Amino acid sequence: MPGLYTIPVFHVRVRGIYTHTVPVDAYRGAGRPEAAYVIERLVDAAAREAGMAPEDLRRLNFIPPSAMPYQTCSGRLYDSGEFDGHMTRALEVADKAGFAAREAQAKARGKLRGFGFASYIEACGGGSPEPAYLRLEGDGTISLRIGTQSSGQGHKTAYAHLAAAHLKVPMEQIVVHQGDTDATKTGGGTGGSRSIPVGGAAVAGAARRLAQNLRELGAEALEADVGDIELEAGGVEVAGTDRRLSLAELAVHPAATPELLNAQDAFAPPEATYPNGTHACEVEIDPDTGAVELVSYVIVDDFGAVITPALLEGQVHGGVAQGIGQALLERTVYDAEGQLLTASFMDYALPRAEDLPPIHFETRNVPCATNPLGVKGAGEAGAIGSCPAVMNAVVDALWRTYRIAQMDMPATPAAVYAAIEAAQAG
Structure with missing residues (x-):
């Protein structure tokens, strides 16, 4: 739960709720996307409230490489990581410095432009021999x-x-x-x-x-x-x-x-591996329809030693597509009697190729110290950093014009349009 930050203590309260909705099972990331989503949305919200750039607040609180191996307050032992370096590189490739000019161009076309990013870490690659x-x-x-x-x-x-x-x-x-x-x-x-x-x-x-x-x-x-x-x-x-x-x-x-x-x-792994990185993306929103367009997407990941680069990139692209689907399209809908209305792909929206932006992917590899290959698990990472990165970009676009500070997934056109209408109504 502490993520990539030097959080000395934390308190968690969990409530289990019995429902009559469809069962929930493991999905790509299995708990880590939810944790990264909450943490990275909160960090952006805190930066906004403090009047800070979100990258500056993260830099103040990142666990530094010199602290590795680092024992978290939840008992995890991070063996390696250069979190600030990954974020800095992602923002450089995404050209955050040039965002103001692109925002002005979008505004001239009647569009809202937003820039968002999220840094993540996950535990994986452990278990039995x-x-x-x-x-x-x-x-x-x-x-x-x-x-x-x-x-x-x-x-x-x-x-x-x-x-x-x-x-x-x-x-x-x-x-x-x-x-x-x-x-x-x-x-x-x-x-x-x-x-x-x-x-x-x-x-x-x-x-x-x-x-x-x-x-x-x-x-x-x-x-x-x-x-x-x-x-x-x-x-x-x-x-x-x-x-x-x-x-x-x-x-x-x-x-x-x-x-x-x-x-x-x-x-027999003595400890999990901890892949980490930063996802950054830019969106444009049509305020007349609420439609969100992903304009660009940058990923800088640390998977330790890389065995097969092409397979690795394919895994990350697939995870990002799933995360984008979660952020912008996917939801389960029930009627008043509890009947599932999105029970097939005729009604449940998934991202298609045309919904996905150009994706720039690169790695900054810090070898893992807990296995002889130096590798870190990579199968789920794309789905972990993508949801908060996309939603932070959506909220950034809405905040700049309408001071909308909160938006839940999925940011469908209807949901975004309703939020804009509510903000305009005061």
Whole structure:
């Protein structure tokens, strides 16, 4: 709950309310979007009331890098983070300094312009241990078995990349088997952005073990010292010579034993990972209709070491799209009798490609200290920083002309138009 700020104490009161509405279950971020939303909306409101720039109030209260590792008042241990640096970079890329000129241009066109941003931190990538199993097969491929299961995130690619890098083979030579309970004894599964911080660390550990096994097997097969054996281009070779065996040849060598052809490792995270960053966006509002247009969007994130940049950016873009949907479109509506009126996608609004702005994404990577890869979970971050960033921009636009200081999600055209009408009525 303290977020990225040096808050020494906090008090929380929770009320559970039983309703007859549809059940609530885990959604991308699972609690962290709600926390970031409340914190970052409050920080903006406090800055407005104090007559300060929102970035200045944040700078006064950010946990500095020199305080890392930092124990929060809620018991979390942040291992790393450069929160001010991420925010400063995001505001620079978003050209906050040039906003006044863009606002004036929008005003000349009869539009309201707003600039908003939000800084976030989340806890993810922890949980139970995750084992990984590697085996050199008779055809020279390497099978990788792990208990996580991807549903579009690209884990197969990331796992293959990690294993191939340690074993010096093409990625196509790694055959990944996910979530097969017949082949994998245990596994913590996919969730909480843990697959790469936890599963990836296990894959890398198993790959290092298998690499050592293959060097030992190669030394025996090629009658050389283990220290002279190198893994290279899908095989083993004696350094400085042309003596070489492919992995397919090595797999069927008489010296190949099950102990040498197999390797496994497991990683038990000592603490969660804490990805963080800043989202900044600009909106234009048509005061005659209440329609909100997202003009630009900037993300500066810290995910520690990055394994597969393209997959990472895709994950963040997807999360941002979901957060924008929450901020501007999505809501459940019931009639007076409790009948759900938005029960299908015919009635429940989701963002389409035309609703999304150009997205600038970059990372400022501070390696994580709690796993051997230095990575931080990335699957949910896009949905965490986006809601408060968009809503802070909407409120900024409304405040500048109408002194509207509060607006709840979703900022639909009807809701924005009603707020403007109420403000004009005094």
